[in-house]
Amino acid sequence: MAILADFKAEKPTWCPGCGDFGVLNALQRASVELGLDPEEMVVVSGIGCSGKLSAYFGSYGLHSIHGRSLPTAQGVKLANRELTVLAAGGDGDGFGIGLGHFIHAMRRNIDITYLVMDNHIYGLTTGQTSPTSDAGMITKTAPTGAVEEPVHPLHLALVTGCGFVAQGFSGDIVQLATIVKRAIAHKGFSFVNIFSPCVTYNKQNTYEFYKSHVKKVEDDPTYDAGNRFAALERVTEANALLTGVLYEGDRVTFEDGHAKYSTKGLATQEHTLSDDDYVKLLADFR
Amino acid sequence: MLQELSWKVGGQQGEGIDSTGKTFSSSLNRMGYFIYSYRHFSSRIKGGHTNDKVRVSTVQRFSSADKLDILLAFDQETIDFNGHELRAGGVVVADAKFNPVLPANIADDVILFSIPFTKLAEQNGASIMKNMVALGATAFVMGLSPDFCAAELQSKFGKKSQKIVDQNLAAVQAGYDAMKAQGQDFPELHLAPATPDKHLFLIGNDAIGFGALAAGVKIMPAYPITPASDVMEYLIKKLPQVGGVVVQTEDEIAALTMTIGASYAGSRTLTATSGPGLSLMMEAMGLAGMTETPVVIIDTQRGGPSTGLPTKHEQSDMNAVLFGTHGEIPKIVLAPATAEECFTATVDAFNYAEKYQCPTILITDLALSLASQSAKMFDYDYVTIDRGSLADPADLAKVVPGEMFKRYAHTSDGVSPRVFPGQKGGLHHVTGVEHNEVGRPDEGQANHVKMMDKRLGKLKGVELPNSVTYQGSENPDVLLVGVGSSYGPIGEALERLQQAGLSVGHAHVHVLSPFPVKALGDRMKNAKQVIVAESNATGQLFHLIRFHGLSHPEMQSYTKYDGTPFVPGEIENKVKGSMIEWQR
Numbered sequence: 001m002a003i004l005a006d007f008k009a010e011k012p013t014w015c016p017g018c019g020d021f022g023v024l025n026a027l028q029r030a031s032v033e034l035g036l037d038p039e040e041m042v043v044v045s046g047i048g049c050s051g052k053l054s055a056y057f058g059s060y061g062l063h064s065i066h067g068r069s070l071p072t073a074q075g076v077k078l079a080n081r082e083l084t085v086l087a088a089g090g091d092g093d094g095f096g097i098g099l100g101h102f103i104h105a106m107r108r109n110i111d112i113t114y115l116v117m118d119n120h121i122y123g124l125t126t127g128q129t130s131p132t133s134d135a136g137m138i139t140k141t142a143p144t145g146a147v148e149e150p151v152h153p154l155h156l157a158l159v160t161g162c163g164f165v166a167q168g169f170s171g172d173i174v175q176l177a178t179i180v181k182r183a184i185a186h187k188g189f190s191f192v193n194i195f196s197p198c199v200t201y202n203k204q205n206t207y208e209f210y211k212s213h214v215k216k217v218e219d220d221p222t223y224d225a226g227n228r229f230a231a232l233e234r235v236t237e238a239n240a241l242l243t244g245v246l247y248e249g250d251r252v253t254f255e256d257g258h259a260k261y262s263t264k265g266l267a268t269q270e271h272t273l274s275d276d277d278y279v280k281l282l283a284d285f286r
Numbered sequence: 287m288l289q290e291l292s293w294k295v296g297g298q299q300g301e302g303i304d305s306t307g308k309t310f311s312s313s314l315n316r317m318g319y320f321i322y323s324y325r326h327f328s329s330r331i332k333g334g335h336t337n338d339k340v341r342v343s344t345v346q347r348f349s350s351a352d353k354l355d356i357l358l359a360f361d362q363e364t365i366d367f368n369g370h371e372l373r374a375g376g377v378v379v380a381d382a383k384f385n386p387v388l389p390a391n392i393a394d395d396v397i398l399f400s401i402p403f404t405k406l407a408e409q410n411g412a413s414i415m416k417n418m419v420a421l422g423a424t425a426f427v428m429g430l431s432p433d434f435c436a437a438e439l440q441s442k443f444g445k446k447s448q449k450i451v452d453q454n455l456a457a458v459q460a461g462y463d464a465m466k467a468q469g470q471d472f473p474e475l476h477l478a479p480a481t482p483d484k485h486l487f488l489i490g491n492d493a494i495g496f497g498a499l500a501a502g503v504k505i506m507p508a509y510p511i512t513p514a515s516d517v518m519e520y521l522i523k524k525l526p527q528v529g530g531v532v533v534q535t536e537d538e539i540a541a542l543t544m545t546i547g548a549s550y551a552g553s554r555t556l557t558a559t560s561g562p563g564l565s566l567m568m569e570a571m572g573l574a575g576m577t578e579t580p581v582v583i584i585d586t587q588r589g590g591p592s593t594g595l596p597t598k599h600e601q602s603d604m605n606a607v608l609f610g611t612h613g614e615i616p617k618i619v620l621a622p623a624t625a626e627e628c629f630t631a632t633v634d635a636f637n638y639a640e641k642y643q644c645p646t647i648l649i650t651d652l653a654l655s656l657a658s659q660s661a662k663m664f665d666y667d668y669v670t671i672d673r674g675s676l677a678d679p680a681d682l683a684k685v686v687p688g689e690m691f692k693r694y695a696h697t698s699d700g701v702s703p704r705v706f707p708g709q710k711g712g713l714h715h716v717t718g719v720e721h722n723e724v725g726r727p728d729e730g731q732a733n734h735v736k737m738m739d740k741r742l743g744k745l746k747g748v749e750l751p752n753s754v755t756y757q758g759s760e761n762p763d764v765l766l767v768g769v770g771s772s773y774g775p776i777g778e779a780l781e782r783l784q785q786a787g788l789s790v791g792h793a794h795v796h797v798l799s800p801f802p803v804k805a806l807g808d809r810m811k812n813a814k815q816v817i818v819a820e821s822n823a824t825g826q827l828f829h830l831i832r833f834h835g836l837s838h839p840e841m842q843s844y845t846k847y848d849g850t851p852f853v854p855g856e857i858e859n860k861v862k863g864s865m866i867e868w869q870r
Binding site for chain 2: 009010038039040041042044054055058059060061062063064065068070071072073074075076077078079080082083100101103104108254258259260261262265266267268269270271272273275277278279281282285286
């Protein structure tokens with residue numbers, strides 16, 4: 001059984017205090033608690049501070065290109081469905097350049113987990129407006145304040161039919177680890193948006209801000225995580241400052257929807273076509 | 287008696303022109319004739335002129351004929367648009383419904399027959415069978431039995447209902463009888479009997495799809511695009527039979543990155559696209575090169591730039607395929623010339639991709655991908671599966687816990703053993719960032735140089751087998767150089783020129799990268815004059831040859847970029863013209 005140390009790899013180079021440390025810690029804890037084997041896991045990341053997660057987590061890691069962690073991760077899973085596959089990205093990576101893939105990954109419902117480290121800013125490129133930057137937020141690329149409406153990832157996930165929608169906060173690793181555990185255990189595509197403060201470039205969406213504004217759905221006995229439309233309403237009312245599992249439902253996965261798709265990992269199977277199959281297939285062209 | 291005949295059917299898109307051509311071609315292929323059928327179509331579903339030009343021959347041909355013997359017309363536009371292709375003595379058989387007339391620019395002695403296709407079809411059950419009536423009329427002209435298409439119709443409709451088969455056959459008979467009743471026989475248009483030799487009948491894209499199955503492909507992520515979609519549509523039907531799956535992705539960026547993910551995880555995976563999709567794949571192609579992930583990409587070229595001519599022939603993606611993606615990566619680019627080679631090159635592509643651990647692109651053109659053609663039986667023994675350098679489990683067992691596997695270990699040939707996620711002892715990191723032997727980011731100057739040399743060195747000095755094929759004189763006055771589907775028209779022009787007593791040669795390039803400098807250079811050295819024939823405006827192959835340091839004092843570029851492939855006569859005339867000019 002793997003222990004916490006087994007899920008550690010290279011020493012992170014994130015700024016001291018970066019929210020992404022909390023995400024890494026929560027993922028490591030969740031993996032230990034689920035009894036996962038690092039050699040049976042793949043973390044696929046995009047580009048940005050969040051993209052470094054694949055290098056810092058002690059499993060197989062694939063650092064893809066900007067915005068494309070989702071299709072890359074889906075490819076890994078399709079090749080070997082016996083692996084536990086996670087995709088990770090940031091708000092720029094996932095809701096800017098890669099937004100299209102997010103919607104289609106939810107539709108497709110391949111059994112992977114998507115962690116977005118949402119800091120409302122472009123960190124690695126030193127402080128430009130991101131798709132989730134609040135309206136009016138002043139940055140290098142919006143010196144008079146952002147005028148565009150931010151992307152609303154939770155709403156998007158809920159209306160797109162995502163089977164598992166959650167939100168966590170780097171400042172609450174215990175809750176986040178519990179959410180991540182459930183997300184990995186969920187059969188189908190699971191989405192976890194994580195408030196992961198950028199301590200260097202975002203002085204607005206800080207730990208303090210989230211600590212004083214975020215409410216946990218676990219603390220609200222009236223919250224029904226089985227009702228997509230109720231969740232939409234509650235998320236809207238709370239201005240999306242809710243954490244916990246916001247919605248979970250059953251949907252047929254892409255893998256199960258394709259009845260003849262192998263139940264075993266394809267990567268490990270025989271690649272040779274039998275003489276018999278060869279002749280049969282060729283008969284189509286007569 | 288003809289050893290070969292050129293036939294065309296034309297009408298409005300959506301009125302069964304395709305299926306008429308298909309029934310005609312498949313029936314004759316079943317009889318042992320060799321078929322080459324090229325469709326003219328537009329980017330719309332209903333309406334607009336479409337035609338199918340079919341060459342029927344007793345020997346294998348890889349190109350359309352210069353001229354037409356028989357034209358089957360369902361509207362006047364077909365006669366007006368295609369009439370100029372008819373040779374003297376050719377025949378037009380047209381539906382009496384539209385009162386067909388011959389235009390002024392038509393060859394001498396072309397005869398028009400007006401047969402009531404639609405009316406006879408209605409009398410036999412339904413107007414939709416007018417194309418069967420037309421096939422019957424054609425059968426009489428060509429001296430075929432009216433039941434020449436019985437086996438094809440049986441296999442097409444037999445499962446649905448015998449009544450449909452019988453009705454169609456009755457319609458064919460009605461057309462045959464109506465043509466016969468015209469009181470004229472056409473012995474000069476009768477086909478010589480075929481050797482009963484069974485061969486395949488398929489499009490190049492089918493051969494690629496089948497090749498992928500034979501190569502062990504289980505996953506294909508792709509986005510629909512003409513003229514590549516057939517590969518995807520074929521595999522959608524077949525992959526489930528081997529436990530695999532096709533994913534219709536949201537775009538080509540997803541298609542290639544998903545391919546990269548699946549290949550990294552150990553499954554043979556391919557994607558297929560055409561020009562616009564290829565452009566979208568460029569960044570991901572660099573990731574595959576940088577991470578040494580074997581991927582196979584099919585690029586079926588169509589007319590560019592931008593949306594260009596989506597349904598027309600061109601060979602203008604070569605520069606993009608060879609030089610595309612930022613930075614410098616090794617790439618293998620295979621350019622098959624025939625349907626048979628679409629099969630073998632696809633099998634090879636997977637072996638090369640895994641052997642050299644780099645993106646491998648199979649580049650075809652619209653004529654090759656979409657022309658329905660007879661092909662010799664594909665050889666099962668050709669198929670080998672070589673997964674390249676894989677880590678020895680004994681070595682993996684030696685990896686100390688906490689240490690990483692050296693996925694990018696420096697080796698003498700630059701190729702490092704691979705492991706797949708899930709393997710014990712194989713933990714490592716993969717990134718598009720410059721990295722060290724275990725895949726960790728490393729921006730050091732010495733490391734970057736060493737890693738660049740490792741990746742690019744994998745193909746340094748490599749010349750793949752059969753990268754240039756050659757026919758003709760050893761020391762030709764004119765050497766023709768081509769790539770892709772022009773193999774057919776150039777090869778046939780060569781035959782004719784040789785028969786005319788001229789000294790010519792044909793070097794065909796089947797591998798664009800690593801470029802066969804030696805194999806082609808040897809041929810160029812022996813020639814007095816070199817003509818590089820290709821379907822693009824800027825002479826991409828011509829310049830590629832020079833880029834690789836090959837030169838010749840009498841080397842010229844011959845390009846065609848009107849959306850149609852070369853026919854043999856064009857090449858023949860070009861060579862004759864340039865020989866006269868050169869002798870001056």
